[in-house]
């Protein structure tokens with residue numbers, strides 16, 4: 001009973017039932033003796049779109065990498081359904097239905113779009129044709145340019161290729177690290193809409209985002225990380241209106257400008 005209450009406190013607004021993916025009390029880091037994550041918790045329930053937000057260096061990418069076996073977990077656990085997948089290798093996790101799109105260097109620039117997508121199914125090459133057609137259906141902008149090298153694409157197009165590659169194995173869970181980074185506001189919105197569409201098509205998603213406000217608008221729930229620990233969590237729209245989150249992570253530009261104006265600190269033309 002106590003455990004249930006603790007979980008409710010950690011995951012407010014989470015649906016009942018067993019999570020599809022769960023991180024429990026994760027401690028993880030890169031260098032010996034230096035922990036980056038301190039008892040981090042996260043749940044992703046079937047069908048959910050869950051956000052991770054927080055300032056630069058908070059450990060958002062590290063948490064995604066710990067879920068995907070790319071940084072060693074020192075204590076705590078990661079479970080997929082009923083299975084303990086802590087510290088399993090990424091290729092094993094891909095076979096189990098987890099897709100990961102890293103924050104940077106997420107396409108092979110010298111390969112074409114089609115070849116990049118082929119890399120996504122290197123563990124199941126016979127799947128290529130069927131999956132290629134399915135993924136191109138999600139990204140029609142790429143379909144006519146399958147032979148173009150990924151290195152010649154715009155930032156937004158590269159993000160599509162990276163996401164498409166992760167979707168080639170038809171994953172049940174998709175981990176996205178800052179898919180909107182470096183894109184214009186219009187392209188960012190397209191990325192968020194596409195993410196939402198992929199989620200509605202049945203893929204459960206964890207998305208790390210620098211653009212906290214937009215992320216909270218599309219997510220069912222979100223976790224706010226600060227210095228490697230859970231700071232707040234709850235339904236996206238509730239967090240968006242939470243003064244603690246607004247002050248800490250959504251920026252206070254409007255209030256700061258008003259304050260400077262009031263102090264007469266605006267520059268003379």
Ligand SMILES: Nc1ncnc2c1ncn2[C@@H]1O[C@H](COP(=O)(O)OP(=O)(O)OP(=O)(O)O)[C@@H](O)[C@H]1O
Pocket residue numbers: 030031036054055056057058059060061062063103210
């Ligand atoms: N490969 C690495 N080796 C050593 N330390 C690392 C490595 N990658 C990240 N770190 C450190 O881990 C901490 C958390 O980094 P992380 O990349 O997880 O933050 P983040 O929340 O994703 O930040 P950002 O918003 O800038 O992407 C930082 O102090 C960073 O310097």
Ligand SMILES: [Mg+2]
Pocket residue numbers: 060061062103
């Ligand atoms: Mg990051």
